[in-house]
Amino acid sequence: MYDYSQQTDDYKRIEKAIHFIEDNFKSQPTLDEIADSVHLSKYHFNRIFKRWAGIGPGQFLQFITLDYTKKRLADSKSLLDTSLESGLSGPSRLHDLFVTFDAMTPGDFKKQGTGLNIDYGFCASPFGECLMAITQRGICHLGFVQKDNKSGALHQLFEAWPGAVFSENSKSIGPFLNQIFNLNKTKKSRPFNLLIKGTNFQINVWKALLQIPSGNLVSYQNIAEYIGHPKAFRAVASAIAINPVAYLIPCHRVISKSGKIHQYRWGSSRKKAIVGWEAAKRA
Structure with a gap:
């Protein structure tokens, strides 16, 4: 049986990042700023996203934009x-x-x-x-x-x-x-x-x-x-x-x-x- 503990931990960081984007959507924060908001380097932020969603944060965020929806x-x-x-x-x-x-x-x-x-x-x-x-x-x-x-x-x-x-x-x-x-x-x-x-x-x-x-x-x-x-x-x-x-x-x-x-x-x-x-x- 698969252990989802790692995905749960990854999700907590990702949820905080989405919160940050929601709170700062008018300024359109960069990936560096989003990663910094959850106390991660851009490299580690990218790795967590790929482990959790299979894609990087840039591509993922496109899926929740107004244009996409x-x-x-x-x-x-x-x-x-x-x-x-x-x-x-x-x-x-x-x-x-x-x-x-x-x-x-x-x-x-x-x-x-x-x-x-x-x-x-x-x-x-x-x-x-x-x-x-x-x-x-x-x-x-x-x-x-x-x-x-x-x-x-x-x-x-x-x-x-x-x-x-x-x-x-x-x-x-x-x-x-x-x-x-x-x-x-x-x-x-x-x-x-x-x-x-x-x-x-x-x-x-x-x-x-x-x-x-x-x-x-x-x-x-x-x-x-x-x-x-x-x-x-x-x-x-x-x-x-x-x-x-x-x-x-x-x-x-x-x-x-x-x-x-x-x-x-x-x-x-x-x-x-x-x-x-x-x-x-x-x-």
């Missing part, structure tokens, strides 16, 4: 419909994750997890430390730890399933994380089943997100139109904002129609990092 949005006009027609059979979907949903019934919803046994654990990932929770029916939570606040991450999980019985079991979580971020996937990869709790509208939004191929971007309006509620883009944004399973339900691939990458439950810098990382892997 606007182009991806322009290309996404018919992306969802095309994706639905081709499913996961096309070559562009080779490295996408196979995800299925098990939505809770209204009766289960009212029980708020009563009688449900949930194993959870903290693990390293390419995008920092994360918290995952699983049940016998599937993965019910995947979120990233912000600012080393593990207690806050746990609170969100426990609050979502107040009636459940929780057991810390990082050993059972590790293999799932390894498969999620393993890029050498094939069509024979085992699907990930999710146990999701939400309204019908929220579940339809989350299912729509599965149609966005890795490395592509769509707008909130695109999703609203796709689910048949073209004027409900604000409700779509609200549903995306409370996505309970990060990365597997790729809410990071939905951005503003202006091309700005922001509004992410686990921080705008992390969203930019994931968007750039996926674009690098598809380049």
Whole structure:
């Protein structure tokens, strides 16, 4: 099983660099200035980026510019419909994750997890430390730890399933994380089943997100139109904002129609990092 500890450490530096770029975007800092902001030489900064993303920082940063994201949005006009027609059979979907949903019934919803046994654990990932929770029916939570606040991450999980019985079991979580971020996937990869709790509208939004191929971007309006509620883009944004399973339900691939990458439950810098990382892997 792959150890993501090094990638987690690299990500911390990269996240700080993205923060610096966000805070100083008007002055358009050079790579030397960005590297200096995270106390690294340009040489070491370049090495960390190549180890983490497979490309240098200059090329990576191009993938999160406004010009690039606007182009991806322009290309996404018919992306969802095309994706639905081709499913996961096309070559562009080779490295996408196979995800299925098990939505809770209204009766289960009212029980708020009563009688449900949930194993959870903290693990390293390419995008920092994360918290995952699983049940016998599937993965019910995947979120990233912000600012080393593990207690806050746990609170969100426990609050979502107040009636459940929780057991810390990082050993059972590790293999799932390894498969999620393993890029050498094939069509024979085992699907990930999710146990999701939400309204019908929220579940339809989350299912729509599965149609966005890795490395592509769509707008909130695109999703609203796709689910048949073209004027409900604000409700779509609200549903995306409370996505309970990060990365597997790729809410990071939905951005503003202006091309700005922001509004992410686990921080705008992390969203930019994931968007750039996926674009690098598809380049």
